[in-house]
Amino acid sequence: MNEGKSQPWYQLYAAAIVELDRKQLIERVDATETSIHGRLRDLQYDSDHQEERQMMGDAQRALEFLRRQAALRPPEN
Numbered sequence: 001m002n003e004g005k006s007q008p009w010y011q012l013y014a015a016a017i018v019e020l021d022r023k024q025l026i027e028r029v030d031a032t033e034t035s036i037h038g039r040l041r042d043l044q045y046d047s048d049h050q051e052e053r054q055m056m057g058d059a060q061r062a063l064e065f066l067r068r069q070a071a072l073r074p075p076e077n
Contacts (some may be wrong), residue, residue, distance in 0.1 A: 004052035009035035013059045016066065025070050029063045036060060 012035050016028035036045055036056050043049050 002055070003049075007039060007052070008037050008057070009056065013063070016037045016063065022070050022073050022076055025066060029067050030040070031069075032063055043058060 002040075009032060012028065012032040016025065017034050019025040019028050036059060040056065058075065
């Protein structure tokens with residue numbers, strides 16, 4: 001099993017990619033990005049975890065896409 005999927009950042013990411021509410025989506029994206037940055041700091045001097053690093057990079061690109069899409073949608077009333 002991939003250890004990255006058991007990390008808190010991945011749980012936040014999984015919730016963000018299925019969020020439909022624009023405001024909640026932006027909040028989830030922010031929280032996920034913060035968690036990913038924290039995890040990358042944790043791994044800063046660790047040469048292992050290459051698969052998880054790749055997953056985080058992929059997640060960061062997906063989160064940026066979600067953020068751009070949310071910015072294009074009008075706010076819900």
